[in-house]
Amino acid sequence: MVLAVxxxxxxxxxxxxxxxxxxxxxxxxxELGDPVExxxxxxxxxxxxxxxxxxVGRLHLLAHPLLDDPAPAVVGEALAQLxxxxxxxxxxxxxxxxxxxEAMAWAAAEVGAPLATACTAIRPGPRGRDEPxxxxxxxxxxxxxxxxxxxxxxRFATLRPGGxxxxxxxxxxxxxxxxxxxxxxxxxxxxxxxxxxxxxAGTTLATAPVVVAGGRGxxxxxxxxxxxxxxxxxxxxxxxxxxATNNGWRPHADQVGLTGTRISPDLYVACGISGATQHWVxxxxxxxxxxxxxxxxxxxxxxxxxxxIGDVHEVLPAVVAEVRRRSGR
Amino acid sequence: xDVLVCVKRVPAVGAEILLxxxxxxxxxxxxxxxxxxxxxxxxxxxxRLAARTGGSAGVLTVGGPETEEQLRYAVSMGADHAVRxxxxxxxxxxxxxxxxxxxxxxxxPPYDLVLFGxxxxxxxxxxxxxxxxxxxxxxxxxxxxxxxxxDGSVSLRREAGDGVAVYEAPLPAVAAVLEGLNLPRYPTIxxxxxxxxxxxxxxxxxxxxxxxxTRRLRHRPEARAETVVLGRGAAxxxxxxxxxxxxxxxx
Ligand SMILES: Cc1cc2nc3c(=O)[nH]c(=O)nc-3n(C[C@H](O)[C@H](O)[C@H](O)COP(=O)(O)OP(=O)(O)OC[C@H]3O[C@@H](n4cnc5c(N)ncnc54)[C@H](O)[C@@H]3O)c2cc1C
Ligand SMILES: Nc1ncnc2c1ncn2[C@@H]1O[C@H](COP(=O)(O)O)[C@@H](O)[C@H]1O
Numbered sequence: 376m377v378l379a380v381x382x383x384x385x386x387x388x389x390x391x392x393x394x395x396x397x398x399x400x401x402x403x404x405x406e407l408g409d410p411v412e413x414x415x416x417x418x419x420x421x422x423x424x425x426x427x428x429x430x431v432g433r434l435h436l437l438a439h440p441l442l443d444d445p446a447p448a449v450v451g452e453a454l455a456q457l458x459x460x461x462x463x464x465x466x467x468x469x470x471x472x473x474x475x476x477e478a479m480a481w482a483a484a485e486v487g488a489p490l491a492t493a494c495t496a497i498r499p500g501p502r503g504r505d506e507p508x509x510x511x512x513x514x515x516x517x518x519x520x521x522x523x524x525x526x527x528x529x530r531f532a533t534l535r536p537g538g539x540x541x542x543x544x545x546x547x548x549x550x551x552x553x554x555x556x557x558x559x560x561x562x563x564x565x566x567x568x569x570x571x572x573x574x575x576a577g578t579t580l581a582t583a584p585v586v587v588a589g590g591r592g593x594x595x596x597x598x599x600x601x602x603x604x605x606x607x608x609x610x611x612x613x614x615x616x617x618x619a620t621n622n623g624w625r626p627h628a629d630q631v632g633l634t635g636t637r638i639s640p641d642l643y644v645a646c647g648i649s650g651a652t653q654h655w656v657x658x659x660x661x662x663x664x665x666x667x668x669x670x671x672x673x674x675x676x677x678x679x680x681x682x683x684i685g686d687v688h689e690v691l692p693a694v695v696a697e698v699r700r701r702s703g704r
Numbered sequence: 705x706d707v708l709v710c711v712k713r714v715p716a717v718g719a720e721i722l723l724x725x726x727x728x729x730x731x732x733x734x735x736x737x738x739x740x741x742x743x744x745x746x747x748x749x750x751x752r753l754a755a756r757t758g759g760s761a762g763v764l765t766v767g768g769p770e771t772e773e774q775l776r777y778a779v780s781m782g783a784d785h786a787v788r789x790x791x792x793x794x795x796x797x798x799x800x801x802x803x804x805x806x807x808x809x810x811x812x813p814p815y816d817l818v819l820f821g822x823x824x825x826x827x828x829x830x831x832x833x834x835x836x837x838x839x840x841x842x843x844x845x846x847x848x849x850x851x852x853x854x855d856g857s858v859s860l861r862r863e864a865g866d867g868v869a870v871y872e873a874p875l876p877a878v879a880a881v882l883e884g885l886n887l888p889r890y891p892t893i894x895x896x897x898x899x900x901x902x903x904x905x906x907x908x909x910x911x912x913x914x915x916x917x918t919r920r921l922r923h924r925p926e927a928r929a930e931t932v933v934l935g936r937g938a939a940x941x942x943x944x945x946x947x948x949x950x951x952x953x954x955x
Contacts, residue, residue, distance in 0.1 A: 385865060446871050448834060448844050474864070477846045480834035489799055489915035492830045509919070515826055519721060519730075520924055524917040533830075566843040566860065566873035573867045585953050609953045617741065620887075627884030633825065634741040634883040642953050652717050653825075659926075663951055665944065666931075674719035677931055681947055685937035693938035697945045698954055 376461065377404040379413045379431075380454065380468040380475045381422075389425040392469035394541035397429045399534050400467050401544060403497055407464055414457055416442050416450055423550040428543040433551045435461075441559045446566035447474040451481025453557035458486055458529055460555070465497070465530040476533045483531040490531040491523060497532055516633035516656030578612050580629060585611025585642045588631055588658070589619060592647015592668065592687050596624040601691045602646060608698050611640070616648045632657035646687045650675025667691065705759040705853050705875075707750040708787075708815040710805055710833070711743045711778055713771040714826040727920040730826070739774050741883040742821030744781070748888035749851055749881065750819060751782030757853055760784055762815070766791050766804045772904050780891035780899035787812065787905045796827055797914030802835035804909040809840060811907055817858055820880040822847055829916075837878035845871045846880040 379400040381393035389397075397411065404411045413426055414435040426434055437453040458466055466482070468475040470493055483490035491497075493513040500506035507524040513535055514521045525532070580586065587606040589599055599613060606613050615625040617632060631638055633653040639660030646667045648654060655678070658664065666679035667690050676682045683690050698704075715730050716738040722731040739747070750761035763778040764787040765771045775786040791804035809818065820833030830846075837844030850861030850870075860871045860879050873879075891899070934943040948954040 446845055473847050476830065477834060480831040481838055484835045484838035490831055491916055493828055514828060514921065515717065518924060519921050521921050522919045524919060526915045563841065564843050564874045566845045566871040568869055569859065569872045570870040571867060623887060642951055650719060652719055652721065678928055679931050681932050681934050683934050683940040683944060685940065689938045690940060693941035694944050697941040701945055702954060
């Protein structure tokens with residue numbers, strides 16, 4: 376059996392990351408000739424319907440008072456108990472689901488198994504359980520791929536997004552729901568949720584169709600005004616490099632890259648950004664890149680779709696004026 | 705509050721990455737080394753917490769003698785003592801590294817809070833902190849972007865979905881943090897001098913080998929066309945807007 380750790384979004388529906396995960400789990404399960412089963416925390420809600428459409432015949436629900444709004448590690452405790460009881464061949468979660476990924480780390484530790492994170496492919500050996508599997512995982516933010524051997528009776532892996540459709544597949548006739556009430560000793564010290572708050576709504580760096588980003592070449596916090604203006608005209612948001620964050624020019628929430636946000640907008644405009652690996656991995660998923668840089672040899676320039684060689688503060692005002700002229704704004 | 709930060713020495717790679725001939729590692733012969741940004745923020749936070757609460761801020765790494773360069777850097781940023789765990793077999797495997805750190809924490813005086821980066825900058829296994837917390841049976845929260853010490857507890861803030869969640873953990877606790885937690889300061893001259901002289905305590909550990917074994921590294925295949933240079937300076941603006949119109953972002 377392949378066990379998929381799924382989560383729900385704010386209104387209780389299967390999260391997009393989980394839908395993609397189920398498709399990947401299906402691919403692996405077919406190779407093994409095994410069924411896919413899913414596990415979630417809390418009540419069933421609409422999950423059985425969602426799962427039936429994706430050919431998942433069994434849903435395990437983890438239920439316990441300590442699992443109302445739990446810290447991810449506490450979910451990991453419960454998950455480990457389910458894994459110990461059912462001995463799946465593999466346990467999968469989506470990397471993008473931070474809570475599920477953290478629960479996986481705890482559960483793997485509890486089971487005494489390795490965990491392969493950031494996987495892009497999982498290849499079971501021809502004899503299934505009895506030999507090492509080979510996984511491909513991202514390293515250094517995805518600029519490198521690593522083929523690694525995963526040796527364990529239960530394979531824990533988290534998967535990078537991309538490569539699997541989120542659509543519905545062959546339907547299951549019916550979904551069996553099984554509730555597991557884990558044994559959780561209330562005396563064990565655990566983190567507990569004390570407050571949950573919303574964040575300001577609006578377009579975010581992660582989802583914006585256009586990102587106009589600036590680096591050291593922008594020169595100052597004030598220098599970003601023209602980037603803000605262009606982003607506004609193009610329906611996008613402003614991003615930045617780590618140099619800008621470290622200089623206090625922009626908040627870290629704007630940072631694109633390995634330790635910032637990894638984005639895949641339709642258009643990425645990189646202004647005065649050299650294109651260091653740790654920045655590049657954050658924007659390499661963009662459909663098109665326009666680099667504005669004084670240095671024609673900068674890696675960002677040589678990897679971009681289009682480039683303008685010049686000073687940010689000469690090029691961008693001219694582009695803003697031209698956009699305004701053509702669109703009559 | 706006594707805080708310990710676990711840090712990892714990682715190669716400071718440039719725009720191109722070379723691999724060793726057997727392709728099992730990055731060729732570091734011509735590279736410098738550094739700390740990951742998540743861990744730099746953890747060191748900064750530890751120094752602030754120590755100053756606020758009259759406690760201490762230690763740094764620990766698992767690695768050979770060369771990793772003392774990063775311990776000293778962390779001391780120059782504000783840490784006050786350093787521990788190196790010599791565990792030749794650990795070799796970057798997350799289970800083995802976690803076991804080595806766990807052994808060390810059992811041998812060292814107790815810490816109220818042990819900080820990790822959410823993920824190491826090179827391997828990015830995103831699990832060593834959680835494994836250590838598990839082995840020591842301590843509460844843990846990952847993805848942390850805010851730390852507030854309390855009375856016998858610590859409050860840990862993280863982003864969750866489209867909001868934020870605040871957890872409270874009884875001490876001793878473990879947290880894995882993200883860059884953005886704070887803005888780390890640059891080392892001062894005084895800090896650098898202290899770092900030069902600070903004794904590094906060395907512990908030995910022999911953790912069992914882990915079960916995730918690197919076979920080889922390779923470059924991600926990239927399909928990018930040649931760059932089209934649209935022009936120089938302000939004169940390029942019309943050509944820029946032409947492609948923006950084609951791309952559908954200017955109407
Ligand atoms: C472990 C690790 C993680 C990291 N994570 C990140 C991350 O998440 N995000 C990130 O961005 N960085 C990250 N970094 C830092 C990264 O290595 C680079 O240092 C950083 O991206 C460089 O920022 P930059 O391009 O703005 O500056 P620089 O590299 O200094 O480049 C500035 C560029 O601007 C150009 N320029 C200068 N003046 C002008 C002008 N007037 N007009 C036009 N162009 C001009 C220059 O030709 C140059 O190409 C990380 C580093 C490490 C070691
Ligand atoms: N060799 C090491 N020595 C000390 N701490 C480490 C080491 N490797 C990883 N860590 C810590 O564990 C965190 C997560 O690492 P990883 O699980 O490899 O992504 C890092 O950010 C460090 O804080």
